[in-house]
Each structure stands twice: as structure tokens, then as C-alpha cells.
Amino acid sequence: MKTLYINPRSSLNTIVLPEVMRDVTLGRRKAIFAPLNLCICAAVTPKNYDIEIVDECVRPVDFEAKADVVGITSMTCTARRAYWIADEFRKRGAKVVMGGIHPSALPDEAALHADSVCVGEAEATLPRFFRDLESNGLQKIYRADDAGNVPIATPRRDVISKEEYLVANPVQISRGCPHRCRFCTTYAIFGRRYRTRPIEDIVAEMKSTGGRFFIFADDNLIGDAPWAKEFFRALIPLGIQWAGQSTILMAKDDELLHLAKRSGCRGLILGLESTSQDALDEGSKRYAKAKDYLRAIRKFQSHAIGIWGSFLFGFDSDTPKTCAESVLFAERAKLVMSCYPILTPYPGTPLYAQFKSEGRLLTEDWSKYNGSTVVFEPKQMSAETLRQLQLAAFGRFFSPLSILRRLGFLPFKKYSWIANSASCLGLRAYFWRKGRRIPTLANVSRLPTK
Numbered sequence: 460m461k462t463l464y465i466n467p468r469s470s471l472n473t474i475v476l477p478e479v480m481r482d483v484t485l486g487r488r489k490a491i492f493a494p495l496n497l498c499i500c501a502a503v504t505p506k507n508y509d510i511e512i513v514d515e516c517v518r519p520v521d522f523e524a525k526a527d528v529v530g531i532t533s534m535t536c537t538a539r540r541a542y543w544i545a546d547e548f549r550k551r552g553a554k555v556v557m558g559g560i561h562p563s564a565l566p567d568e569a570a571l572h573a574d575s576v577c578v579g580e581a582e583a584t585l586p587r588f589f590r591d592l593e594s595n596g597l598q599k600i601y602r603a604d605d606a607g608n609v610p611i612a613t614p615r616r617d618v619i620s621k622e623e624y625l626v627a628n629p630v631q632i633s634r635g636c637p638h639r640c641r642f643c644t645t646y647a648i649f650g651r652r653y654r655t656r657p658i659e660d661i662v663a664e665m666k667s668t669g670g671r672f673f674i675f676a677d678d679n680l681i682g683d684a685p686w687a688k689e690f691f692r693a694l695i696p697l698g699i700q701w702a703g704q705s706t707i708l709m710a711k712d713d714e715l716l717h718l719a720k721r722s723g724c725r726g727l728i729l730g731l732e733s734t735s736q737d738a739l740d741e742g743s744k745r746y747a748k749a750k751d752y753l754r755a756i757r758k759f760q761s762h763a764i765g766i767w768g769s770f771l772f773g774f775d776s777d778t779p780k781t782c783a784e785s786v787l788f789a790e791r792a793k794l795v796m797s798c799y800p801i802l803t804p805y806p807g808t809p810l811y812a813q814f815k816s817e818g819r820l821l822t823e824d825w826s827k828y829n830g831s832t833v834v835f836e837p838k839q840m841s842a843e844t845l846r847q848l849q850l851a852a853f854g855r856f857f858s859p860l861s862i863l864r865r866l867g868f869l870p871f872k873k874y875s876w877i878a879n880s881a882s883c884l885g886l887r888a889y890f891w892r893k894g895r896r897i898p899t900l901a902n903v904s905r906l907p908t909k
């Protein structure tokens with residue numbers, strides 16, 4: 460039986476990311492991140508199925524290819540495309556199963572386009588789908604919750620071409636997050652119970668790739684601090700380097716920081732969200748105190764761990780001034796990189812329920828739920844001002860002067876310089892192609908607020 464697993468493209472990953480990716484890697488890499496979820500689907504598919512992975516970020520789907528079963532993953536911004544692909548394959552007689560973040564949040568919507576929808580982890584749902592397929596008893600919805608505790612699988616990497624990805628060996632060590640930020644899908648879909656893989660499984664997986672640098676695909680590496688310390692200790696003998704996502708709370712634990720550094724940590728992405736405490740409170744980011752940010756970041760930096768800050772723009776308490784302050788903070792704190800996605804009410808989150816009940820959603824065209832489009836009515840500024848603020852923030856942070864101030868020359872941070880220069884050039888090329896100037900924070904601050 461032939462099984463196709465498909466990662467659909469989105470406007471974001473087809474237009475922006477691969478273009479930049481190809482430019483920056485001189486055409487050698489086609490997409491950023493290998494589709495770990497589909498590698499896991501492959502790992503839990505019965506052995507008698509012949510598996511092919513089609514990542515639309517890398518190559519187009521051949522709708523005439525023979526396929527008995529088609530499995531499609533989707534996050535919210537790729538859902539429209541995923542549904543279209545599903546409809547096409549069903550017309551051709553294939554059985555279609557959908558899974559991933561978006562179908563897990565809205566299974567009834569996904570079920571309109573699929574024979575079955577898997578809610579939650581593939582490990583706990585896909586084997587039941589295949590069992591029922593063989594007995595002609597497919598159910599519409601399979602829920603991971605119904606399967607009890609199923610261990611996190613080791614992904615099959617033989618089903619993808621590593622050369623096509625910038626991050627060819629992402630590794631996931633955990634699921635869930637103990638925090639409850641109102642805008643986040645992770646805890647809303649995978650729950651607050653933080654689950655980890657056996658450390659020996661992770662180490663074996665990492666060794667099997669032959670890689671020396673790893674990216675951990677977890678939202679929160681330190682959801683269980685004692686376990687994280689044990690994990691970092693196990694990494695030390697490997698002599699590798701790694702980067703991943705953590706929380707600012709890590710700065711409070713010297714032992715954790717020290718072990719992270721010894722285990723090869725080069726950089727961490729932190730969801731800082733805002734330097735306005737009102738915004739943090741509004742997002743229910745209870746553990747984060749804006750007044751402590753600078754001290755905490757200095758602590759990471761004292762261990763030579765570079766920080767990438769992620770800031771959200773568009774909280775009800777946000778004004779152009781509060782957003783600009785986050786950007787100026789990112790410069791002052793000498794963050795290696797930063798990003799400024801627009802607050803997005805992803806289905807399944809409390810934020811979505813709130814905006815929906817307040818009638819503030821401007822669209823439910825999921826392809827626009829990409830962090831670059833304003834999909835709700837902001838409270839204190841127009842949607843256009845909010846979008847201009849985002850562009851101005853990127854323009855300011857990735858300006859040559861800002862890069863020089865933040866990175867300096869000594870010690871020379873080669874990879875940070877490459878990443879910042881690529882972002883600086885990419886942004887300027889984007890505006891140059893459109894024949895427009897990059898907005899400045901000063902100009903956007905003068906736009907009318909509500």
C-alpha cells in the first residue's frame with residue numbers, strides 16, 4: 460500500500476522563506492526545517508506500507524501519483540492549502556487522514572475534508588487509524604487522549620533528503636508546557652502536563668544523525684528543570700553544540716545555566732513578548748516580569764549564550780510607544796536576533812475564544828493567520844498601524860547600525876553576523892522589489908491611534 464505524507468505550503472513559506480533560504484545558501488537549501496511531524500508519522504506507520512514524504516516547501520505535489528493513503532499535516536496558516544490537497548486526493552479515491560496543530564484544534568472543520576482526523580499526537584492515533592483502515596472500520600475522529608500514555612516516538616529520518624533543509628536534524632525532547640499563555644497553541648493542544656522522552660532514546664537519536672549541531676524543536680526546554688539538568692549532563696560527553704527555546708525563568712537557576720552551557724548551548728530563543736508588564740499580564744504570562752528582563756538576559760550572556768527574543772505586537776494595552784520600547788530594549792539588551800510577530804488568535808486558544816466572542820475577528824481565512832497579517836481589530840490603533848509597526852521594528856532591529864551596536868566586532872560572532880546580515884539584506888531586497896521605503900518607528904508613532 461502506498462502512503463503519501465504531505466506538508467502543505469503556505470503563502471509565508473513559499474514566498475518568503477524558501478526565497479530567502481535559497482539566496483542565503485546559494486541555492487543549496489530549499490526549506491528551513493525538516494518536517495519532524497511527518498518523520499514521526501512514518502515511524503508509527505505499519506511496516507507493510509510504502510512511505511513517501513512530499514514537503515511542498517521543497518517540491519510540488521504530484522496529484523496523479525498513485526496513493527492509497529494520504530496523510531496531511533497542517534498548522535493554521537497552511538490549513539486552507541491542506542484542505543485543498545485533501546479534497547483533490549479524495550476525488551482520486553485515496554483515503555485521507557489529517558493531523559497536526561490545526562486539525563487538532565478544529566477537528567470538525569478538518570473532518571469536512573478528510574476520511575479521518577487525528578487529534579493530538581500521531582503516536583497515539585495513527586496506529587489505530589491503520590488498524591481500522593485494514594478492517595474497513597474507519598472512524599471520523601481519533602483522539603490521542605483516548606489512548607492513554609503513549610511514548611514519544613523516534614522519528615524516521617531516512618524518508619527525507621537532509622540536503623534540502625537548513626535544519627535537517629531537528630530533535631524533539633518533550634511535549635506540552637506547564638505555563639498558560641493565553642495566545643499559545645502548545646499548552647492548548649498538548650496540555651499543561653510536560654512529558655519528556657527517555658534521555659537514552661534522545662541521545663541515541665542524536666548520535667545516529669552524525670550531526671554536531673542540533674536544534675531542539677520544543678517550545679520550552681526547561682518545563683521540568685530537574686529533568687533538564689539530567690538531560691544536559693547526558694549531552695556533555697557528546698561534545699555537540701545546540702540551540703533551542705526556553706523561558707526567561709532559566710536565568711534564575713545558575714546550575715541549569717551552567718549545565719546548559721557545558722552541554723553545548725550556543726543560543727536560546729525566549730518568548731519575551733513585550734517589555735510592557737500590562738501586555739505580559741494580559742497574555743497571562745504570569746512568570747514573566749518585564750522589570751527583570753535586562754538582568755536575566757545579562758545572566759545568559761555572561762555564560763556566552765546568545766539570546767533571540769520573540770516579541771508580540773498587538774495586545775489591547777499596546778500602543779506604538781509600547782511596541783517601540785520593546786524594539787529599543789532588544790537593541791539595548793544586545794539580543795543576537797529578534798522577531799516581532801503580530802499577535803494572532805490561533806483557534807483552540809483562550810485568545811481566539813475572546814476575540815470571537817467580542818466580534819473582533821476580521822477574518823477566518825486561516826492562510827492569513829501567519830503572524831504577518833492583522834486578523835483582529837486592535838484596541839488602540841488601526842490594523843494598518845499595527846502592521847507598519849511590525850515592519851518598522853524589523854527595519855530598525857536589522858539596520859546596519861543596530862547590528863553593529865548589538866554584535867560589535869570582538870569577539871567576532873560569525874554566525875550571528877551571517878544571520879543578521881542576511882536578515883538586513885533580505886528585508887531591504889523585499890522593500891526594494893516593492894518599490895517602497897521601510898517604515899521607521901518614528902514615522903509609525905505619528906500615525907493616529909484610536
Ligand code: B12
Nearest residue numbers: 469471472492496530531532534535558559577580581830
Ligand atoms: C520548528 C517550528 C517552526 C519551523 C518550521 C516547522 C515546520 N516543519 O513546518 C519554522 C521556524 C519555519 C516555523 C515557522 C512558523 N511557525 Co512554527 N513551530 C515550530 C515548532 C517550535 C516545532 C515544530 C515541530 O517540529 N514540532 C514537533 C512535531 C513532532 O510536532 P507536531 O507538528 O505538533 O506533530 C505532532 C502532532 O501534531 C501530530 N501530527 C502532526 N502532523 C500530523 C499529520 C498526520 C497525518 C497525523 C496523523 C498526525 C500529525 O503528530 C505529531 C507527532 O506526535 C512548533 C511548536 C511545537 N511544539 O510544535 C511551532 C509552531 C508549530 N509554529 C507556529 C507558528 C505560529 C509559526 C509561524 C506562523 C510563526 C510566524 N509568525 O512566523 C511560522 C509559519 C511557517 C509556515 N509554515 O508558513 C505555531 C503554530 C500555531 C498554529 N495554530 O498554527 C507553533 C505551534 C508554535 C506555538 N507555540 O504556537 N515554525
Ligand code: SF4
Nearest residue numbers: 636638639640643678
Ligand atoms: S508561550 Fe511558551 S511558556 Fe507560554 S504556554 Fe506557550 S510554550 Fe509555554
